[in-house]
Amino acid sequence: MKILVNPIDASIEEAIDESSFINIAVPFLSAHTVKRLFDKGKLKSTYPKQILIKLDDRHSITYDLDAVKHLLSCGFEIRFDNSIHLKLYILGSQVFISSGNLTEGGFKNNFELTVRTTDKESAVSPIFEMLWSKNEANKVTIKYVQENWGKYLLLKKKFPKDKMSSPVINVPSLLPSEEKLIETVLNDQRDWGWHYKMTGFVQKKRNNFANKLKTKGFKQEYFYAPEGDKNRKTCLFYEFVYGNEEKLAGTGLREAQFKDVFTDPNFDRILFYLFPQHKSPDILWNFEDKSEYLLFCKGLFEFDVRSFKEALPVRLANYFYPDHFLPIFNLTHLEQICNILGFECSAKDRATRLCEFNLFLKERLIDLPFNSFVKSTILYRLLYVLKVKKEIELHGSLNIEKYIASQRKEWVRNNMIEGLRLIKEIERE
Numbered sequence: 001m002k003i004l005v006n007p008i009d010a011s012i013e014e015a016i017d018e019s020s021f022i023n024i025a026v027p028f029l030s031a032h033t034v035k036r037l038f039d040k041g042k043l044k045s046t047y048p049k050q051i052l053i054k055l056d057d058r059h060s061i062t063y064d065l066d067a068v069k070h071l072l073s074c075g076f077e078i079r080f081d082n083s084i085h086l087k088l089y090i091l092g093s094q095v096f097i098s099s100g101n102l103t104e105g106g107f108k109n110n111f112e113l114t115v116r117t118t119d120k121e122s123a124v125s126p127i128f129e130m131l132w133s134k135n136e137a138n139k140v141t142i143k144y145v146q147e148n149w150g151k152y153l154l155l156k157k158k159f160p161k162d163k164m165s166s167p168v169i170n171v172p173s174l175l176p177s178e179e180k181l182i183e184t185v186l187n188d189q190r191d192w193g194w195h196y197k198m199t200g201f202v203q204k205k206r207n208n209f210a211n212k213l214k215t216k217g218f219k220q221e222y223f224y225a226p227e228g229d230k231n232r233k234t235c236l237f238y239e240f241v242y243g244n245e246e247k248l249a250g251t252g253l254r255e256a257q258f259k260d261v262f263t264d265p266n267f268d269r270i271l272f273y274l275f276p277q278h279k280s281p282d283i284l285w286n287f288e289d290k291s292e293y294l295l296f297c298k299g300l301f302e303f304d305v306r307s308f309k310e311a312l313p314v315r316l317a318n319y320f321y322p323d324h325f326l327p328i329f330n331l332t333h334l335e336q337i338c339n340i341l342g343f344e345c346s347a348k349d350r351a352t353r354l355c356e357f358n359l360f361l362k363e364r365l366i367d368l369p370f371n372s373f374v375k376s377t378i379l380y381r382l383l384y385v386l387k388v389k390k391e392i393e394l395h396g397s398l399n400i401e402k403y404i405a406s407q408r409k410e411w412v413r414n415n416m417i418e419g420l421r422l423i424k425e426i427e428r429e
Helices: 009-018 031-037 065-073 104-109 125-134 142-147 149-158 176-186 193-216 236-241 244-249 255-262 267-274 290-300 311-320 331-340 350-364 372-395 400-405 410-428
Strands: 002-005 022-025 049-053 077-080 088-091 094-098 113-118
Touching: 009 031, 009 088, 009 094, 009 104, 022 125, 031 065, 031 104, 049 125, 065 077, 065 142, 065 149, 088 125, 142 149, 149 267, 149 290, 176 372, 176 410, 193 244, 193 311, 193 372, 236 244, 236 255, 244 311, 244 372, 255 267, 255 311, 267 290, 267 311, 290 311, 290 350, 331 350, 331 372, 372 400, 372 410, 400 410
Parallel strands: 022 049, 049 077
Antiparallel strands: 002 113, 022 088, 088 094, 094 113
């Protein structure tokens, strides 16, 4: 018997190369370590090759399907037991009883102790055989890996190894005149009944759509159907472009752009990321945790799919999580609104900006008793009120109506007209 201190990877690798059979029981393993230690060509004559692991899909560290896939390709039989905590490596005649997992930390980087012994001295084979037999029903196959690969990719994004740096946040003070105008816009009394009626229609459809995904699974025609198809008027594309969703928050995207995304072979993977509970009810995004909120935003922009760039990722995030994402998909508009309210963020990447802007606005508007659609309407009104105010400050009020009429989009003109009305009201006070 010999006591080993990390690094022990050289001793383990040597024992693997010399072993006539391999029996391992270990909760955690990593693809990098597994691929480095186990070579398919060298293991051809090694039999049996058996490994008992944890396979808990609540965290990426216990659900490394890339490592599992490699082991299966090397001829390993794999079973799982989510209650195990021992780290036992029976490599032919040599036995390693260790505190280290089958990872770089377990074999190299962490301070771990390992007892190197023989099966005759330790008599651990019966223990392994007992655990192996006990979990006969928990076999892991390549089919399982293929069916759950999307879950594995999601967990990798949800629990990354690298920590993200925090952006510089600045909250400059506002002038009293600016604060008065802002508060006037935010607290402008009007009847929001139309918005709430439309939101009620939309939310009912969203709930039905989510339940359909959960009960029937993903089908492409749920999202896009061409002209003449029986599913066209019930698909999500139609709702975004012609239905109540568009009335509440249009995207400005063309049909071809929705088609690019919704018919892309990778859209099933995007959907699993956005709404994992349609396949795995236990996997949920926790947007109350800022770090997880940021991770969601980061992953949202990492899909290399044509037309899935900014507008549609944000609008879909709002579709599935309206309490956490405003339906303002233009990040420049979000930044301008936040700047008006005295919030500046140094981040350049879209994910961090989307996260910080939404979290700031959620907290800033927490006292407004409105849903996200009403709040976004108010925020856009605020943006264009300030644009009108700036135009008046720069060029006077003589030609302000002409300036407003020159705006190409009707909704922009309407917001500016409303803004001019509010400015005049404040001036009369």
